[in-house]
Amino acid sequence: MRSRLLPAVLAGLILLALLPIAASAxxxxxxxxxxxxxxxxxxxxxxxxxxxxxxxxxxxxxxxxxxxxxxxxxxxxxxxxxxxxxxxxxxxxxxxxxxxxxxxxxxxxxxxxxxxxxxxxxxxxxxxxxxxxxxxxxxxxxxxxxxxxxxxxxxxxxxxxxxxxxxxxxxxxxxxxxxxxxxxxxxxxxxxxxxxxxxxTDANDAWTAFLIGQNRMAEALSAYDAWLGKQPASPIALMGKATVLADEGRYDEALWLVQNVVRDDTGYRDGFYLEGQLLLALGRSAEAVDAMNDLLEQYPGDEDAEGLRSEAAAAVQAAPTSGNTTRPPTTAATRSPxxxxxxxxxxxxxxxxxxxxx
Missing domain, CATH: 1.25.40.10 (Tetratricopeptide repeat domain)
Structure with missing residues (x-):
C-alpha cells in the first residue's frame, strides 16, 4: 500500500511563497x-x-x-x-x-x-x-x-x-x-x-520550496534550520522540514517535529494527518488508527483521514502475517512556478x- 502525502503540505511546498509582506523594513x-x-x-x-x-x-x-x-x-x-x-x-x-x-x-x-x-x-x-x-x-x-x-x-x-x-x-x-x-x-x-x-515566513517558505523543486535536499534542510533559528515554533517550517525528512526515510525525526506542531495547535488538521502517515510508516499502525480517530472527532467526514484510518486498520489486521509496507512518498514535492x-x-x-x- 502507498500512503498519500497530505494535500495541504503539498499546497504549502508546491504553491506557497505564502503571503509576502509589504515593506523592506x-x-x-x-x-x-x-x-x-x-x-x-x-x-x-x-x-x-x-x-x-x-x-x-x-x-x-x-x-x-x-x-x-x-x-x-x-x-x-x-x-x-x-x-x-x-x-x-x-x-x-x-x-x-x-x-x-x-x-x-x-x-x-x-x-x-x-x-x-x-x-x-x-x-x-x-x-x-x-x-x-x-x-x-x-x-x-x-x-x-x-x-x-x-x-x-x-x-x-x-x-x-x-x-x-x-x-x-x-x-x-x-x-x-x-x-x-x-x-x-x-x-x-x-x-x-x-x-x-x-x-x-514568506521569504523562507519560497526559498526552501525553490531548493526542494531543484532537488537540493541537503540545502533545503539547512535552510529550514536557519529559518527555525529565527522562528523556532513556526508550524510552516516544522511541517516543511518534516516532509523533507520523511521523503528521505527519516521518519522518527520527522515524527518528532510534527508532534511538536500538534502539541502546540491541537486543532491543526494537517499536522495530525501527517502524524498518522508517519506512525503508519514506522509500523505503529494502531497508533495511526488512534490518531485518525482523534482527527475525525474534530473533522467528521474528512475523506483523507477516513482513508488513512482504513489503511492503518488493514495494517493492524495484517500485522501477524506480514510486515508493514506503507511509506510516505519517497520523492519530495516540487513546486509549480x-x-x-x-x-x-x-x-x-x-x-x-x-x-x-x-
Whole structure:
C-alpha cells in the first residue's frame, strides 16, 4: 500500500511563497501581517480576520492589509459586506487606497479578473511611487492568461523593486516568475528576499520550496534550520522540514517535529494527518488508527483521514502475517512556478476549505 502525502503540505511546498509582506523594513505592522497570513495557512480565518482588524486600527493605510482583508472576506462568505465597505470608501474618494485594495481582494476571491485588473490600474495611478501598489498590480496581472499580461506583470514587479529594492513580496514574485526559464536568476531574487527579512515566513517558505523543486535536499534542510533559528515554533517550517525528512526515510525525526506542531495547535488538521502517515510508516499502525480517530472527532467526514484510518486498520489486521509496507512518498514535492500572488490566493482557498470542515 502507498500512503498519500497530505494535500495541504503539498499546497504549502508546491504553491506557497505564502503571503509576502509589504515593506523592506521589519516593522511591527509587518510582523502582525505575517501572523495574519500564518493563521490563514492553517485555516484559522476568524482569528486571521480579527488580528487583521486590530492591526488596521493602528496601520489604516497599508495596502496589502486591505487586499488580504478582501480575500478573507471573499472566502468566508462575507464578500457583500466587504464590497459595501469598498464602495463606501470609493464613493467618498475614488482614489482611496484602502477601498481599491479591498475591492481587488474581493474581486480576486470572486474570480472577477476584469474588476481586479481595473482596480489595480487605478491603484497604481493613484499611488505611482508605492512599491506595494505596483506589486499588487503585478500580482493581478500574473493571474491573467495572456502573454501581454505576463510581460506587464513582470514590468510591474520590476517597478516595485525600482522603488524599493528590498521589497520582499516583489522579490519573491520575480523569483517565481524566473524559476521556469532561469533558475539562477530565481535563486538570486529569492536569496535577496531572505536577506531583506531573515525572519519572514514568506521569504523562507519560497526559498526552501525553490531548493526542494531543484532537488537540493541537503540545502533545503539547512535552510529550514536557519529559518527555525529565527522562528523556532513556526508550524510552516516544522511541517516543511518534516516532509523533507520523511521523503528521505527519516521518519522518527520527522515524527518528532510534527508532534511538536500538534502539541502546540491541537486543532491543526494537517499536522495530525501527517502524524498518522508517519506512525503508519514506522509500523505503529494502531497508533495511526488512534490518531485518525482523534482527527475525525474534530473533522467528521474528512475523506483523507477516513482513508488513512482504513489503511492503518488493514495494517493492524495484517500485522501477524506480514510486515508493514506503507511509506510516505519517497520523492519530495516540487513546486509549480505559480507567482506568489497566486500562492496567496491558494492559501485563502485552502484556509477556507479547512474552515468549512470545522
Amino acid at each position: 521589519d516593522t511591527g505592522a509587518d510582523r502582525q501581517l505575517d501572523q495574519v497570513t500564518d493563521l490563514m495557512r492553517v485555516g484559522r480565518m476568524d482569528e486571521a480576520l480579527a488580528n487583521l482588524t486590530a492591526m488596521q486600527q493602528a496601520n489604516p493605510d497599508q495596502l496589502r492589509a486591505w487586499m488580504i482583508k478582501g480575500l478573507i472576506l471573499g472566502y468566508v462568505g462575507m464578500a457583500d459586506e466587504g464590497r459595501a465597505e469598498a464602495n463606501e470608501r470609493l464613493a467618498a474618494d475614488p482614489a482611496d487606497g484602502g477601498g481599491l485594495a479591498l475591492a481587488i481582494g474581493i474581486a480576486v476571491a470572486d474570480g472577477d479578473d476584469a474588476t481586479a485588473k481595473d482596480a489595480s490600474a487605478r491603484l497604481v495611478a493613484a499611488f505611482p511611487e508605492s512599491a506595494d501598489a505596483w506589486d499588487i498590480r503585478g500580482g493581478v496581472l500574473s493571474m491573467q492568461s495572456e502573454d501581454a499580461a505576463a510581460r506587464e506583470s513582470q514590468a510591474a514587479f520590476d517597478r516595485a523593486l525600482a522603488i524599493d529594492p528590498k521589497h520582499v513580496d516583489a522579490l519573491i514574485n520575480r523569483g517565481e516568475q524566473a524559476e521556469p526559464t532561469d533558475p539562477d536568476a530565481a535563486e538570486r531574487f529569492l536569496k535577496r528576499a531572505v536577506e531583506a527579512r531573515p525572519a519572514s 505559480a507567482p506568489a500572488f497566486a500562492a496567496l490566493l491558494a492559501v485563502a482557498v485552502l484556509g477556507a476549505a479547512v474552515l468549512r470542515r470545522r
